[in-house]
Each structure stands twice: as C-alpha cells, then as structure tokens.
Amino acid sequence: MMNTMASQVLISAEExxxxxxxxxxxxxxxxxxxxxxxxxxxxxSFQLNRGETLGIVGESGCGKSTLARCLVRxxxxxxxxxxxxxxxxxxxxxAARRGFNRRVQMIFQDPYSSLNPxxxxxxxxxxxxxxxxxxxxxxxxxxxxxxxxxxxxxxxxADRFPHEFSGGQRQRIGIARALAVEPDVLVADELVSxxxxxxxxxxxxxxxxxxEQLRLTVVFVAHDxxxxxxxxxxxxxxxxxxxxEIGPTEELFSAPRHPYTKALLDAAPELDPARRTRVVAxxxxxxSPINPPAGCxxxxxxxxxxxxxxxxxxxxxxxGPTHQAACHLHEFGLAAIPQIQDVEFAP
Amino acid sequence: MTIALETTATPKRRWRIAKLPGTLxxxxxxxxxxxxxxxxPNLFAPYDPTVFDYNALLAPPSAAHLMxxxxxxxxxxxxxxxxxxxxxxxxxxxxxxxxxxxxxLGALVGYAGGFxxxxxxxVVDAIITFPFLVLVIAIVAVLGPGLMxxxxxxxxxxxxFYARLVAAEVKVQKRLDYADAGRAMGYTHFRIxxxxxxxxxxxxxxxxxxxxMALAILLGSSLGYLGLGAQPPAAExxxxxxxGKNYMTTAWWISVFPGIAIVVTxxxxxxxxxxxxxxxRTKK
Numbered sequence: 199m200m201n202t203m204a205s206q207v208l209i210s211a212e213e214x215x216x217x218x219x220x221x222x223x224x225x226x227x228x229x230x231x232x233x234x235x236x237x238x239x240x241x242x243s244f245q246l247n248r249g250e251t252l253g254i255v256g257e258s259g260c261g262k263s264t265l266a267r268c269l270v271r272x273x274x275x276x277x278x279x280x281x282x283x284x285x286x287x288x289x290x291x292x293a294a295r296r297g298f299n300r301r302v303q304m305i306f307q308d309p310y311s312s313l314n315p316x317x318x319x320x321x322x323x324x325x326x327x328x329x330x331x332x333x334x335x336x337x338x339x340x341x342x343x344x345x346x347x348x349x350x351x352x353x354x355x356a357d358r359f360p361h362e363f364s365g366g367q368r369q370r371i372g373i374a375r376a377l378a379v380e381p382d383v384l385v386a387d388e389l390v391s392x393x394x395x396x397x398x399x400x401x402x403x404x405x406x407x408x409x410e411q412l413r414l415t416v417v418f419v420a421h422d423x424x425x426x427x428x429x430x431x432x433x434x435x436x437x438x439x440x441x442x443e444i445g446p447t448e449e450l451f452s453a454p455r456h457p458y459t460k461a462l463l464d465a466a467p468e469l470d471p472a473r474r475t476r477v478v479a480x481x482x483x484x485x486s487p488i489n490p491p492a493g494c495x496x497x498x499x500x501x502x503x504x505x506x507x508x509x510x511x512x513x514x515x516x517x518g519p520t521h522q523a524a525c526h527l528h529e530f531g532l533a534a535i536p537q538i539q540d541v542e543f544a545p
Numbered sequence: 546m547t548i549a550l551e552t553t554a555t556p557k558r559r560w561r562i563a564k565l566p567g568t569l570x571x572x573x574x575x576x577x578x579x580x581x582x583x584x585x586p587n588l589f590a591p592y593d594p595t596v597f598d599y600n601a602l603l604a605p606p607s608a609a610h611l612m613x614x615x616x617x618x619x620x621x622x623x624x625x626x627x628x629x630x631x632x633x634x635x636x637x638x639x640x641x642x643x644x645x646x647x648x649x650l651g652a653l654v655g656y657a658g659g660f661x662x663x664x665x666x667x668v669v670d671a672i673i674t675f676p677f678l679v680l681v682i683a684i685v686a687v688l689g690p691g692l693m694x695x696x697x698x699x700x701x702x703x704x705x706f707y708a709r710l711v712a713a714e715v716k717v718q719k720r721l722d723y724a725d726a727g728r729a730m731g732y733t734h735f736r737i738x739x740x741x742x743x744x745x746x747x748x749x750x751x752x753x754x755x756x757x758m759a760l761a762i763l764l765g766s767s768l769g770y771l772g773l774g775a776q777p778p779a780a781e782x783x784x785x786x787x788x789g790k791n792y793m794t795t796a797w798w799i800s801v802f803p804g805i806a807i808v809v810t811x812x813x814x815x816x817x818x819x820x821x822x823x824x825x826r827t828k829k
Contacts, residue, residue, distance in 0.1 A: 325740075
C-alpha cells in the first residue's frame with residue numbers, strides 16, 4: 199500500500215543521541231570517572247515519508263518515548279539532528295518554530311494528565327485554534343463542533359471539564375486538540391496503553407480513519423505488537439536506544455532479520471497452542487541504559503552472539519530494498535522468508 | 546412496592562448550600578458581615594468613636610454604652626466597629642501585595658527551575674531565619690511608625706511564603722503532560738505559566754492568603770499595641786487593647802471587646818480558607 203504513495207521524506211532522524219545526566223556522586227567526580235548518565239538514544243536514524251505510518255516498538259526503557267519527544271522537539275537531541283522537510287528543527291526559532299510545532303503534533307500517553315483539568319474542552323480546543331490563527335474568531339465555535347464531531351464526541355462535550363470524561367473520551371479530546379492545528383505529522387506516544395482493551399480498538403480505528411481522511415503522517419509508538427502490526431506501514435524495532443531493525447510491517451513480522459525482533463515476536467503470547475514454543479529466544483534482563491554494553495547492544499542476551507558482537511557495534515545494513523537490520527549475522531532469518539525476494543519495488 | 550430510583554441525568558452544576566463545606570458557610574457569613582461594618586461603620590456605631598464624654602469615663606457596659614467606655618469616655622462599641630475599617634484594610638493591603646508578587650515570582654521560578662530555584666531557596670532561608678515579628682518591627686523602626694510603613698515591612702517579608710508555595714506546586718505541574726502538550730503546541734512560556742500552570746497551582750496560595758489575612762490582623766494589632774502601626778486616636782483593635790492595659794483589673798471591657806473582635810474576624814478568615822481548600826481541590 200505504501201508503494202502507491204510518492205515517497206517523499208517528510209521527517210527524518212540522523213544519528214540522534216540523547217542522554218539524561220544522573221545526580222553526580224562527588225567521589226566519582228574526584229576520581230575522574232566519567233559522569234553518570236542514562237543513554238536514552240544511541241544514534242537513531244530513520245526516514246519517514248509523507249502519508250506513512252511508522253510503528254516504533256520495543257521494551258520499556260528502550261527510548262521510544264524519548265525519541266517521540268525529540269521528534270516534536272519537546273527534548274533537544276545532544277548529537278545528530280531531526281529534520282523536518284529537510285530543515286534541522288534545532289535551528290528553528292520564533293515563528294518558524296511555532297510553525298513547526300503546528301505541523302508536527304503529539305498525542306500523549308496518559309489521558310489523565312494530558313488535559314488541563316481547569317479548562318473546558320471548548321477552551322482547550324479554542325486556545326489551539328486562536329493561538330495558531332487557524333480560523334477567524336467568529337468561526338471558532340463552529341470549528342470546535344466540527345472537531346468534536348471528527349473524533350465522535352457529542353457537541354455538548356465542549357462545555358465540560360476533562361474530569362467528566364472517560365479515559366477513551368479524553369484520549370479523543372487529545373486527538374482533537376492535536377488535529378485542531380491541522381498538522382502534517384502526528385506522533386502518538388503509547389496512544390492507547392492506558393486504556394481498557396475494549397476502548398483501545400475504538401481509539402486506534404479512529405486514528406486510522408483520520409489518517410486516511412486527512413492524509414496524516416503518523417509515528418505510532420507502542421509496545422503492543424499486534425496493535426503496531428495492525429496500524430503501521432513500516433515498523434522500527436528499538437533496543438537500548440538504537441533501532442535494530444526497520445522494515446515493511448508484514449516482512450518484519452513474518453521474517454524478522456534481527457535476533458531481538460525475533461525474540462520480541464516470540465515473547466508475544468500465542469493464542470494457537472500448536473504454535474506455542476518453549477525455545478528461549480533471549481535470556482536475561484535488559485542491561486542498564488546507564489552502562490550499555492560495548493559492541494552490539496544486544497550481545498548480553500543474544501543466543502547467537504559470537505566474538506565480533508562483543509568487539510564491534512553493527513550498523514544498520516540493507517536486508518531488502520526498504521528493510522534494514524543491525525546485526526553481524528547478515529543471513530539471520532533468511533531461511534524463514536518464503537520467496538518474496540523477487541517482488542519488484544516501485545521507486 | 547415501588548422503589549424510587551435515583552435518576553442519573555446529566556450532572557447539575559447547581560450548587561446547594563448543604564453541599565458546601567460547613568467551614569466555608571460560616572466563614573462566608575462572618576466575613577461579608579465584617580466587610581459591611583468596615584465600609585459603613587457609621588450605620589452601626591451609636592457614637593462618634595473619637596468624641597470624649599467626660600460624664601462617662603470608664604463606664605461599665607450598660608444600655609447607653611453596650612461595651613462601656615474607655616478612660617476618655619469614648620464608646621468602646623463604636624470604636625470596635627470603626628476599627629473594622631482599619632483592621633480589614635490591614636488584612637487586605639498587608640497580604641495582597643505579597644500574594645501577587647510572591648505568586649508571580651514563584652510561578653516563574655518554579656517553571657525555570659535550576660539556578661533561579663536555588664536562589665529563591667536561599668532567599669527564603671535567609672528571610673525565615675529571622676522571627677517574622679522581630680524583622681517587621683526592625684523595618685518599621687527604621688522607616689518610622691505608621692500603616693504605610695507597616696505594609697512595606699510586611700511586603701518585604703511576606704512574599705517569600707507565597708513564592709515558595711507556588712514554586713513548589715508549579716514545579717510539580719510542569720512535569721505533567723498537559724504542560725508538554727502546551728509546549729508541543731508552540732505556546733509561549735508566558736501562556737503556559739499563567740494560563741495553564743498557575744490556575745492549577747494557585748489553590749494553596751489562596752488558602753494561605755486567607756490564613757495570612759487573619760495573621761495580618763493579629764500583626765496589625767500587635768504593632769498598633771506597640772505603637773508602631775495605626776496611631777492614636779485612630780480606632781484600631783491593637784491600639785484599643787493597649788489603651789485598656791492599665792485598666793485591666795478595673796475596666797476589663799476596654800481591652801476584652803476589641804480582643805473578641807480580633808478572634809472572630811481572624812476565625813472568619815481561617816474558616817473561609819479551610820472551606821476554600823476543600824472546595825477548590827481539583828476533581829480527578
């Protein structure tokens with residue numbers, strides 16, 4: 199489905215690093231040891247085309263949310279850059295920065311803290327509309343009604359406070375707020391993980407519909423693999439602040455080319471008892487992001503690790519026209535691929 | 546058998562007195578009454594508060610003088626009522642300035658964090674190291690007695706308490722996602738601080754303001770008693786209590802009735818503060 203779209207890079211990350219310094223210990227400082235920091239992002243690169251949905255998956259603490267926040271510039275990256283339409287977003291100031299903010303919006307994970315509890319829905323949406331001058335003042339009430347309709351909330355919702363809504367409804371208010379400024383890119387950070395399963399589908403399907411209707415480009419950050427598979431054109435798998443594999447959704451899910459991706463997929467509960475397996479795909483715990491392992495970040499848990507993995511960090515290399523993985527075992531997962539090699543990809 | 550089912554219609558926004566906190570209702574009765582007296586003491590006072598009546602010096606409470614008279618024959622009731630004007634003025638002027646200044650500074654500091662926050666912390670430490678009353682007396686002693694100088698003295702000290710309260714609250718609020726949502730929207734810091742964070746952070750400061758007004762009345766009276774605040778012959782509770790101190794054993798009414806007025810008014814502010822705290826708690 200992606201191939202029909204003109205592949206035009208809208209937003210891209212280039213070797214993005216981000217670390218959060220920890221409270222320093224005077225003794226360590228005196229001893230001249232390196233300062234402690236959580237290495238949240240360790241060189242993340244990807245490109246996102248207009249109209250595309252990129253799913254970002256990974257365990258808790260792998261830097262998914264940090265990446266999402268760097269993309270909308272809630273955080274500034276330490277090294278590397280995020281480009282929007284070719285422009286480094288760190289260079290944007292004043293009106294240009296506000297313009298970027300308008301065009302790249304974020305939806306937050308927690309529907310209970312992402313809305314100002316003292317503002318009515320009308321004020322929340324109206325503020326976004328008037329600050330960015332989306333509509334003349336007189337047309338704002340009509341636009342608010344339109345937005346509420348877009349996210350399937352009754353029009354009398356406008357005069358209520360956030361605490362009068364359920365989690366799913368609040369999340370839809372959050373979507374309406376983001377859509378109020380008519381953005382090109384929507385970054386959804388764990389959009390539904392705080393919601394009941396029954397409500398999750400509702401909100402996700404709404405997002406899918408809106409994306410088609412409004413031609414949005416979406417970054418969907420989640421840890422629920424089935425959800426990501428359902429919604430994304432492409433998927434990026436993150437591990438300890440680095441993308442270890444990125445590729446078209448079906449290709450990646452059916453034939454993962456990185457041992458970590460395979461481990462992640464195997465760890466997902468399988469409904470079909472015939473397909474359940476006891477083979478351990480990854481052992482041990484996630485290493486501390488304060489002191490990530492040398493060489494390949496996954497080497498402490500990888501069942502396939504060999505000497506090179508401890509000496510040299512693998513780069514993302516091509517596994518197909520749009521499929522990349524960062525593993526020294528280039529052949530990994532190749533056997534699982536049912537002859538899709540010859541499919542032609544339109545440029 | 547019929548069972549009356551409670552209809553769960555749309556929640557009504559109508560406020561019922563019965564649902565309001567009792568403390569709020571009581572405070573809400575005492576304070577407006579005090580304000581009415583403060584604005585129109587002439588409607589209630591039977592005598593002029595500064596006129597001497599040499600035929601009724603130190604007269605005990607009677608039908609003619611409900612609270613008796615003082616050593617100059619002035620009607621104590623009238624003086625207590627006229628004192629409302631000055632004492633409520635003290636309550637407002639001695640607290641509103643610090644409240645506004647402290648709230649704005651606290652919001653800015655709490656949002657900025659880092660060095661500004663550390664600096665505020667040290668300033669607060671430095672100021673609260675001195676006993677409040679002693680510091681105010683020292684400042685008034687330098688500037689000279691009088692109400693205006695008292696306001697200045699209280700203002701210099703009082704803002705830190707508001708700033709500390711608001712800064713701590715803003716610091717918590719700014720970590721919540723709605724603040725990030727504002728930033729992601731490209732809102733200015735000014736808008737995020739004053740439109741989003743402050744309304745969610747100001748409740749403790751408002752509650753403290755009420756308590757502080759009660760304390761300000763006490764402080765005003767204390768300074769009046771010491772001769773550093775309102776100056777005689779102005780009717781002010783502290784001044785009145787000081788007037789009566791030499792007659793405590795023979796004419797107790799001169800000091801006791803202003804004292805009761807202080808207690809009742811202070812209580813009114815405190816009750817209102819408590820009630821507001823209950824009412825303004827954010828609904829989750």
